[in-house]
Amino acid sequence: MPQFSFEPEKNGHKSFELPGAKPHYNPDRPGQVEHIRLDLVLDIPKQQYQGTCTIQLNPVRSGIDRLTLDAVNLTIASVTVDSINQPFDYDGEQLHVQLKQPTETGTVLALAIAYSVDQPQRGLYFIAPDEHYPDKPIQVWTQGEDEDSRFWFPCFDYPGQLATSEIRVRVPKPLLAISNGELIGTEDDGDHKLYHWYQKQVHPTYLMTLAVGDFVELQDEWNGKPVTYYVEKGKEKEARLSMGKTPRMIEFFSEQYGYAYPYPKYAQVCVSDFIFGGMENTSTTLLTDRCLLDDRAAIDNRNTESLVAHELAHQWFGDLVVIKHWSHAWLKEGMASYSEVMWMDHEYGADEAAYYRLGETRNYLDEDASRYRRPIVTHVYREAIELYDRHLYEKVPVSTT
Ligand SMILES: [Zn+2]
CATH class of the missing domain: 2.60.40.1730 (tricorn interacting facor f3 domain)
Structure with a gap:
């Protein structure tokens, strides 16, 4: 149908829209x-x-x-x-x-x-x-x-x-x-x-x-609220190395956003074979157990720290403030990605944050150059998961700073 085959100015780029893509709306609410x-x-x-x-x-x-x-x-x-x-x-x-x-x-x-x-x-x-x-x-x-x-x-x-x-x-x-x-x-x-x-x-x-699962529960706290880490037994040390900055991050984001962490607890559960890096379920983030760092990896691997910051940032942007439709997922993913930069700046200084942001910029520019260019807000797709690309995550921090 012609009205569904609207193609934005591509400037030589491939189309984001896969065959069969169509506009998506929320259903009528009973x-x-x-x-x-x-x-x-x-x-x-x-x-x-x-x-x-x-x-x-x-x-x-x-x-x-x-x-x-x-x-x-x-x-x-x-x-x-x-x-x-x-x-x-x-x-x-x-x-x-x-x-x-x-x-x-x-x-x-x-x-x-x-x-x-x-x-x-x-x-x-x-x-x-x-x-x-x-x-x-x-x-x-x-x-x-x-x-x-x-x-x-x-x-x-x-x-x-x-x-x-x-x-x-x-x-x-x-x-x-x-x-x-x-x-x-x-x-x-x-x-x-x-x-x-x-x-x-x-x-x-x-x-x-x-x-x-047969998890061990490790306890921390922020402002009297439980901050818990769940890992398989025997991974206690890795859990602290990987997630131990969480209370400080909660403090930092509470101050930066001007709104105290809103839920009664914050749990992070490291699970096996998880299909993503992490998922910001309300007050209960699931993380892949592959993010757990040992002593050696903890020296110079900041991917886990960024992942922990990202999912925590979603507790405000995504969970407390919720998008109305998947076409606006950039709001929460962009803000969570930008919050990684904010944490880098706070923890390691402006140079490290600038370098981190450069990495995010390159990810986005790579996708723009090699895959497609798309409007940041679009409700035309086959499945909403197609939107979770470098435009959604990385473009916003690039544009924000
Ligand atoms: Zn996210």
């Missing part, structure tokens, strides 16, 4: 999601889990009789509203709920979806040793950004929808379960343990997380 509660039971050996996702929805108007949720490759057992069974259709990508009682303005409904997942391919990952990697730890972790939360729980999966959240999860002992917000309770259940985490500040679905 209401404000006020709270999301997940109750999950993990069967780690079988790489399965089952549970209930309960969504408190405050409808935008009366008379809505159909709700559409994102839910990919889940097995849906039942859907209820205020405990009454509702008819639904599920095509493996979207869950359509036919409401027996249409919505009424001002009446919040509790939509409860019982579901299970068998060997998920995205969203939630089971990590286990195998014949090729017999030393691999047993872990479970999630990755929501950008549109993968729908692979691990049914939701209205777009960043403009902000809610409080809680996760209750049953895991085999001695594994720990870490999630957003505060640990409000634990319960022993024979060979298992229930962890109950509660996040009082609103956030989008892509920042909800769960990490389970």
Whole structure:
């Protein structure tokens, strides 16, 4: 269609837009999601889990009789509203709920979806040793950004929808379960343990997380708030070397941004086989365990320090202030990348910061010269993840300074 094949002035550059790219918009909102509660039971050996996702929805108007949720490759057992069974259709990508009682303005409904997942391919990952990697730890972790939360729980999966959240999860002992917000309770259940985490500040679905493993917890603090590092047992020293500056960074960014770190704790969990370097889930960043430095690497490797600063900066830019649409992800990624430069300047001085910024400049210019040139804000793509390029991260610090 001609209106979709708009091509910006390319100046001899290749097109950013892949075949099939089209404009993307947030869907119509049936209401404000006020709270999301997940109750999950993990069967780690079988790489399965089952549970209930309960969504408190405050409808935008009366008379809505159909709700559409994102839910990919889940097995849906039942859907209820205020405990009454509702008819639904599920095509493996979207869950359509036919409401027996249409919505009424001002009446919040509790939509409860019982579901299970068998060997998920995205969203939630089971990590286990195998014949090729017999030393691999047993872990479970999630990755929501950008549109993968729908692979691990049914939701209205777009960043403009902000809610409080809680996760209750049953895991085999001695594994720990870490999630957003505060640990409000634990319960022993024979060979298992229930962890109950509660996040009082609103956030989008892509920042909800769960990490389970036989971790050791190392404790620090900033202004009375727990700052914790979770690593596999035996990696305690590497954890301190790699993440030990976190309280000072929290202090620095709180001052620089003029807004104190807003969450009740800050946890960093180093997980195995993580698909990115790090992910800034609200108050609970996940990091690849490959970022852990030993004595020798800590001498001159600042990549981990930059990664720690980047994900921490997102707690303000991305998590506290949330983009409304993926086309604006440059706001949070650009600011987090610029915050790496700010930390370099604070910690190592202006020359080191200038050199660091030069590296970022070169990354961006390389992409501009060899791959494509694109508008920094664009909603034309196939999948939002295509936007996470050097224009998104590095161009903003280059332009800012
Ligand atoms: Zn980032």
